[in-house]
Amino acid sequence: MAEAADFQGTSASPARRWLRRTGALLAGAPLLAGLLQLPAAAPAAAASATGDPVSVSLDSMSPNAPADGDTLTVSGTVTNNGKQAVTGAHVGLRVGPMLNTRSGINDVAEHPDEIQGVGGSEVGDKYAQKFAELAPGVAEHFSISVPMDKLDLGADGVYEFGVALSGQTSAQPWQQVLGVQRTFLPWQPSDADTKTRTTVMWPLLSSVHMTAKTGAGELQTPVFRNDDLAKELAPGGRLDQMVSLGKDLDVTWVIDPDLLASVDAMASGNYRLQGDGDTTVAGPKEHQALAKQWLANLQKAVVGKEVVALPFADPDLASLAHRGTSVTGSLSHLKDATDVAATTVKTVLHVTPSTDYAWPVNGAVDPSIMRVATSAGADRVIARSDSLQETAGLSYTPSAARPVGGGTTAVVADATLSTAFEGDLTKAGSGTLAVQEFLAQSLEINAQTDQQRSIVVAPQRLPTAAQAKAMAAAVRALQGGTWSQAQDLTAAAKAKPDPSATTRIPSTSAYPTYLRRQELPASAFQQIARTQDKLDDFQVILSDQSRVVTPFGRAINRGMATSWRGQSGDGDGFRSGVEAWLDDLAGQVRLIDKSETKLSGRSATIPVTVQNNLVQPVGHLVLRLTSTQPTRLKIGGKAYYEQSVDIAGGHAQSVKFTTSANANGRATVIAQLYTEDGQEYGAPVSFDVKVTEVTPTVMLVIGGGVLLLVLAGFRMYTQRKRAAARQAGEGGEGTAGEHSDEPGNPDAPGDRLPEEPDSAAGTDDPEQPSDPEPDTAPESTDPSGTGERVDR
Numbered sequence: 004m005a006e007a008a009d010f011q012g013t014s015a016s017p018a019r020r021w022l023r024r025t026g027a028l029l030a031g032a033p034l035l036a037g038l039l040q041l042p043a044a045a046p047a048a049a050a051s052a053t054g055d056p057v058s059v060s061l062d063s064m065s066p067n068a069p070a071d072g073d074t075l076t077v078s079g080t081v082t083n084n085g086k087q088a089v090t091g092a093h094v095g096l097r098v099g100p101m102l103n104t105r106s107g108i109n110d111v112a113e114h115p116d117e118i119q120g121v122g123g124s125e126v127g128d129k130y131a132q133k134f135a136e137l138a139p140g141v142a143e144h145f146s147i148s149v150p151m152d153k154l155d156l157g158a159d160g161v162y163e164f165g166v167a168l169s170g171q172t173s174a175q176p177w178q179q180v181l182g183v184q185r186t187f188l189p190w191q192p193s194d195a196d197t198k199t200r201t202t203v204m205w206p207l208l209s210s211v212h213m214t215a216k217t218g219a220g221e222l223q224t225p226v227f228r229n230d231d232l233a234k235e236l237a238p239g240g241r242l243d244q245m246v247s248l249g250k251d252l253d254v255t256w257v258i259d260p261d262l263l264a265s266v267d268a269m270a271s272g273n274y275r276l277q278g279d280g281d282t283t284v285a286g287p288k289e290h291q292a293l294a295k296q297w298l299a300n301l302q303k304a305v306v307g308k309e310v311v312a313l314p315f316a317d318p319d320l321a322s323l324a325h326r327g328t329s330v331t332g333s334l335s336h337l338k339d340a341t342d343v344a345a346t347t348v349k350t351v352l353h354v355t356p357s358t359d360y361a362w363p364v365n366g367a368v369d370p371s372i373m374r375v376a377t378s379a380g381a382d383r384v385i386a387r388s389d390s391l392q393e394t395a396g397l398s399y400t401p402s403a404a405r406p407v408g409g410g411t412t413a414v415v416a417d418a419t420l421s422t423a424f425e426g427d428l429t430k431a432g433s434g435t436l437a438v439q440e441f442l443a444q445s446l447e448i449n450a451q452t453d454q455q456r457s458i459v460v461a462p463q464r465l466p467t468a469a470q471a472k473a474m475a476a477a478v479r480a481l482q483g484g485t486w487s488q489a490q491d492l493t494a495a496a497k498a499k500p501d502p503s504a505t506t507r508i509p510s511t512s513a514y515p516t517y518l519r520r521q522e523l524p525a526s527a528f529q530q531i532a533r534t535q536d537k538l539d540d541f542q543v544i545l546s547d548q549s550r551v552v553t554p555f556g557r558a559i560n561r562g563m564a565t566s567w568r569g570q571s572g573d574g575d576g577f578r579s580g581v582e583a584w585l586d587d588l589a590g591q592v593r594l595i596d597k598s599e600t601k602l603s604g605r606s607a608t609i610p611v612t613v614q615n616n617l618v619q620p621v622g623h624l625v626l627r628l629t630s631t632q633p634t635r636l637k638i639g640g641k642a643y644y645e646q647s648v649d650i651a652g653g654h655a656q657s658v659k660f661t662t663s664a665n666a667n668g669r670a671t672v673i674a675q676l677y678t679e680d681g682q683e684y685g686a687p688v689s690f691d692v693k694v695t696e697v698t699p700t701v702m703l704v705i706g707g708g709v710l711l712l713v714l715a716g717f718r719m720y721t722q723r724k725r726a727a728a729r730q731a732g733e734g735g736e737g738t739a740g741e742h743s744d745e746p747g748n749p750d751a752p753g754d755r756l757p758e759e760p761d762s763a764a765g766t767d768d769p770e771q772p773s774d775p776e777p778d779t780a781p782e783s784t785d786p787s788g789t790g791e792r793v794d795r
Contacts, residue, residue, distance in 0.1 A: 057182030092170030099163030187443035215558035250304035253489035260347035416461035
């Protein structure tokens, strides 16, 4: 980006501002020339070359942006990194030249500890701290306070400011600068004629914490991947710091609704953590209190502030644009994530957020990213100036809003301000330097022109606790400063655009290579599409679709999260886990395997059992039984027959099919569940039916045998009657009745003729030989066992 003072003679600043700055530089020229002739300059270079410097850490500056009448307090540590003691040492303050360009500030920031670059003279012995000796490897603390009027600052602007340690060693027994730390002193003691309107985005996002699994109860107890979220919410944690620091700042809150949903789920209690394998363990009860307190604090913090809701789970727009659009249905997930965002934020925080913004990673855009970013309804895309670079040679930083066509506005955040707090800021010194550089750049932007502009700061998505502290310190200084005024993001997006600012979206080939390497692979979107297809099939049979559609829909959104960048293995594992869990749930509605069935008649019924191990009823299912040999065995009089299936949760249902046999032998039968729209559901069950049909020849043989039995009985009866008559004639006057107990009496019990078989025998037996016992139990009305599978 071109800067005002980088193009001499083309500055847009007023003549009086240019004259003030030029006068300040001229006034300081003799001083700088004298400093260059100091005898200590050569020894300083020699000391640096020997590898025995002293490191200086500038741990704090207060105030960060001083005004007239203030006293500047500087504190830090000095450490002797050499092998020789430093004697006659003292820490002094140095005010260097005024820096008139943003690039000049960058140059100093890139080499803050170079001894050769130290400029300016010490403020004076009165404002220095002396050390009799600095032993090797020993760190000493210093703190120096100086009234601002003792620094002899000239015109308003940014001054190079340094803290230097001078001393001598036995190898170099002369006074020299042995260590320095350079930073910036923004000086704007009175209100600027025109103030920059500054928008600071305050990102409240996290990584993915919740899985697709939920419990079977009414509350559907959520299952978390781990307990990392509780660590971020705990006092001093990253998210705790973001809320506690942000509540007093004039910022625009940019929130991922998935974070709110996750904390709200934890606050509801009884959340569980993923264990080994398929096991889960209960989350600690004390973490429920943490989550509740954090949400309460956040609700208070956002009152009266602008809240921007990103699409649910912060989907990776660049990955979607570059690798996902070739997969059917991928863009629909972005629309779903956008639709649910406002509802989630309003439910949890009780505020209505704006959903008009899309935020690609690092604000890097190209035509495909712009198309995807606006496909779900957002008409404002947060870009960054190192992507949407100026091409017109402007000598100032233009306002953020850029109309890029089609009713879309690119809100271009300033790259330098937005990246000021990246890196390791856990050490106090690094945080202080970041704050001072941020303020210096902000003041220099304001000094470029008297035209009021709107500048946007879009920091990293997941600031650490240390980075958040530095960001908050810088924003507080801006709020109390004299050259900037706060405004929200929507005001910046609606501000009058600069007609000279570029609106050309960079080409796809200009997209940064390092960002492209971090993108989600195409296979991720293919797996997401496969999971969605399975979810579509599964939900058709459910009586309460929301119990499954909601957790799995949100899990699919999480599978596209920006936080998976650089964590391809974890992302793949998460998406595979979602698909596997859906397969497991869908498999709880299935056919029970059957063994071979035997039919010994022309017709019979065959039972097929459907098991539902979900807690909710299922329906809209059709069970089809198909004979692979319909000439031998027919189902319902044809090759196949279908029946509707509705099963209560945790129960099984036995569905009976009427069959008819035409010939002996074995026939294979296939049972398959279908949804009502004709889609196969689950795996089929195949079993054999063995037919042993009764033939006419067999019936003739059986009939002939019965006839022979009847004839034989009749012959025996006549023979016995004749024998009885002969005995009566030979025995005299008795009658047959008088010898009723004699053997051979036809009325005696032992002599009774065999009775004919009863042709109706067996009619009271409900079981037919051709209708065997079913191999599965009929539908049970008993409650489910405690160990059964349930839907989530």
